[in-house]
Amino acid sequence: MAEKTKMMVESWSFLDTPESNFRPLVVIELAKGTKEETIEWFTKRIVDKKADGGAQLLIKPLVTENGVENIYLVGASHLRLLLGAETVGLVKECTDNSMRTFTYSSRKTFKHFADDNHDFLTMAECQYIIKHELENLRAKNEKIIPGYPQAKLYPGKSIVRRLLTSGILVQIFPLHDREELKKLSHNWYGRVKVGYQPLDDIRCYFGETIALYFGFLEYFTFALIPMAVIGIPYYVFAWEDYDKYVMFATFNLLWSTVILEVWKRMCAILTYRWGTLLMKRQFEEPRPGFHGVLGINPVTGREEPVYSSIKRQLRIYLVSLPFVCLCLYFSLYVMMIYFDLEQWALDYHKENESNFSSLMLYVPSIIYAVVIEIMNRIYRYAAEFLTSWENHRLESSYQNHLILKVLVFNFLNCFASLFYIAFVLFDMKLLRQSLATLLITSQILNQFAESLLPYWLQKRYNRRMKKRMCSKKTDMDLSLAEQVNMEKEMGTYLGTFDDYLELFLQFGYVSLFSCVYPLAAVFAVLNNITEIYSDALKMCRVYKRPFAEPTASIGVWQLAFETMSVISVVTNCILIGMSPEVDALFPDSKMDLVLTVALVEHLLLAIKFIMAFVIPDKPREIQMKLAKLEFESLEALKQQQVNVKLPGAGQESHGFFR
């Protein structure tokens, strides 16, 4: 043991010398008290050659003042990373400005490639490659994890996933690059400036999924500005004419279709530039939480846990579905309580007519907004638990079921009261007031709960940490050990789900009742501007660096936003039809009014679908580039063919004019 520590310290000092080309990229934290043989076996497997079934990476223990702490740093040689880039199918830019899948043999044709240029792959890409290699480190003939007989293995099982589920591996996370981070955060939110976010830098540092979220947030904010600009005079001049509201709503409906279609094109441009548009989808392994009895996977032919699809369907339809319905019912019940409260406040105000009582008018709405937020959050945990219990084999299928559950509940929870006010109570004034209260309260709550609170907690923790370490150094001067120790205590960023959900609900507030409250777009724009800053702060300062995740689109959220925009056509048409001014246009026959509204609604929906069909999802330029790549690969295939000899074809030929 003494010898071991000595060797470790030796290795550690070696790491600190500038000659060493070991660059720590990823941190592995093992549980305290992990057995010696387990560590030895695990690290051996990481270091082993690829041909022997290892990951062929480099690993070093981290030694702090307190000695060895079961924290390991993982890196890889430059060559290993290049071969890994080929395995994960990274797409990079070539010297002729086209995007191509990187292969080691064609490396010379890529822009900025040089054998000694270690910046060819960004740090986020290197970390993604290492994560991929670690996750694909598979058991050979081991039946158990050495030292832990209860942690079963079978040939082909991902070792890291088993270590994680059995609690031996506490976490794996990529290291921040303090210098890059400082540059990025300065460009991003560090200075007061008007301009676009540095999306390419964000992508280099955090990967495509997060960069695409910020790209969408920025795009969406810009897209809302015309609505906000048109909405302001309604407030300033207190316009109450319904014809003006009709114009605003019509503009809003067509505009929301256009922005969603144009986003697809923007997204294609961004992801083409980043290479993810061309990246081939990797085969999906079972998600970490998936369990079942050992069987044969019909696709891979490998031994792995299998779980009957019928059992899963039963769990979904007999447990999850009723539970969701129950929650929806409960949410409606709470809504009815809110209306009782509202009525009580109104009565109270009528009786007392004081300043206090007029303030009381807003209390039910604020309470309800807070309760909605709380219910959304509790339901979120329940939905996560249920979806995990449904035991989906794939992460993507898990995500889809989770998103569906959460979306339905959030939609009802946030908008049911507004629908009730609009289409049952027919109270437009109350609708406007509730809309404003709900929108503003939820925005304030979100900003606080999402970014400011964790930032404050983190800051306090850091201050305490530094005090304990008795160092007055700034972040930049921290030693590697101090940096790792600080980062491992930071919160984990759980993905873009909550951020997109917030935008989705905001889109609902802006578009569903846009003809009643044009000012919603103004609040949304203001919120989104601060949201960009607070989200950026959150990514850079509050959370551990997340692993980069390549993606080619915002996925199911595109569908969710489009569905919302279809629903908003229906709601806006009904609201306009119900307005007294439109009513007055049809003095004789209410029938004609309703029929006209229905006709207009169907026309608008038809226009929406035709527009969505006619506007191409990818700009012509990108289409051309993709076609060119496809053509080249077909040509290459044909060229291969020509080189195949046709033996004896000359003799067999009956050609006449030869």
Added chain:
Amino acid sequence: MAEKTKMMVESWSFLDTPESNFRPLVVIELAKGTKEETIEWFTKRIVDKKADGGAQLLIKPLVTENGVENIYLVGASHLRLLLGAETVGLVKECTDNSMRTFTYSSRKTFKHFADDNHDFLTMAECQYIIKHELENLRAKNEKIIPGYPQAKLYPGKSIVRRLLTSGILVQIFPLHDREELKKLSHNWYGRVKVGYQPLDDIRCYFGETIALYFGFLEYFTFALIPMAVIGIPYYVFAWEDYDKYVMFATFNLLWSTVILEVWKRMCAILTYRWGTLLMKRQFEEPRPGFHGVLGINPVTGREEPVYSSIKRQLRIYLVSLPFVCLCLYFSLYVMMIYFDLEQWALDYHKENESNFSSLMLYVPSIIYAVVIEIMNRIYRYAAEFLTSWENHRLESSYQNHLILKVLVFNFLNCFASLFYIAFVLFDMKLLRQSLATLLITSQILNQFAESLLPYWLQKRYNRRMKKRMCSKKTDMDLSLAEQVNMEKEMGTYLGTFDDYLELFLQFGYVSLFSCVYPLAAVFAVLNNITEIYSDALKMCRVYKRPFAEPTASIGVWQLAFETMSVISVVTNCILIGMSPEVDALFPDSKMDLVLTVALVEHLLLAIKFIMAFVIPDKPREIQMKLAKLEFESLEALKQQQVNVKLPGAGQESHGFFR
């Protein structure tokens, strides 16, 4: 010249000996009086080796009693066909029952493959390969077609297409296989039997596009049977209760969604078995009619005619669009004349009240149905001319623009009068009568014009031909020369467009007003049963054999049918809402009625979209098989990687526990 004819006759006699393995597959007919040097150059290019830029096929002149007639037979050696199958990316079944892309090097792994088994590729596949090779025979350095200075060539131009457009090449068509055809037609329509069509045999003989049409026709007929069965009692018992009609319409709407979704799955099963589901799309060359100034194609980098996209857009929006609108207006004008006629007939009947006058009641409808058919056919030529004048670069884009033009006009032409009767005149009795007349007249006209007339003409021609040849032989005993001469005079099958269009309009008659005329489904079923027979007859006896065309789906028609089913939800909901019985349910408020109808309509549409979303487009089994293939190719890629050595990785490694 004398020597040449002698050589030809020699070669011809050689062809007739059973030792020869030259099997004539495709016929090329050159124009009478084509210059000697052109023929020599063209046949040399066909025979030349692939490496020299030729097609490496076999070609023989056809010699009849009248001497050489500029007709040539093209064939290929077995080996050449196998290599061609690899070029076109044919997918065949392996010995382990999986479908894989055929490659010559892996030929041994395919089912039924043997070096001497010349039936491994079906005749239709061989002919498709030869067509592909001929079309891809490209000019090298020739600036013109030898002998025809006006027929310009440039490097990479398809020679066959230039020969076709300059009229030197009259036609290329595949030969019938009399024996196979007899077997197929016996199984298909030759005997009276109840059962499925031999789709696999049809596919082997005519290719996937045509087999898929007959598959769809059969599937659609079976799918209509439940509607027809439910519809019969309405006629038999003269049910006039509206609640029964409501039930029928509701069933109809959900049923039509289900059948369209299930067809996608059926289609996936069929095309997986036929291998086309897995076939990669080939790069599309410009369509034969495309013209423009020589330029560089940005995708291929090759010199070829280019035509400005802006010019095309101008032609589409400034000429085609106004023309289509004009035609639509004209069609509506004709419709109004029809209603005047109808009114006149009604007045006449009221005045005279005779048998003749009651017969006269049907005359306007029949005249209108005939006029509609005639207008549809004239418009079809205009649409073809206009779309061709729009100068689309790709055949697929040409087809899409043509289909859109024709669909819109046919839809309006066929259904405008029904919409007018239903939603302007509110005359349900007239609607039912018009629907019946239109449906039955158009079906009779179609069957006559499409199959029976050409069949009769063809038969008369054949009889005359035989008389001229003074032979009393049956079809089976014809010599090759006689067969070719007869087939070259047969009509050319122009694709499945008209057949699908007919089904599309039929689907409209059945579903748009299904709650008014439940018997429509019965007529549709009866028509489709005879349609299968007459279409089969048409394919086997009337037309030249068409080239096989691989396809994975019915393409844009799926979308067309789905759109029709969405429209039919709207029309049926309105019809039901307008019925007096439903009216009676809301005695107090017409508003409530309209709102209820609108609500039900939106619910039905929502259910439709959710159903379309939830039902997977491919059955689980096919999904698994596709996933397995994808997994295998990914694994193969990885395996390739492991074999790459990591030079010096051992030395560079800082692994601690090694």
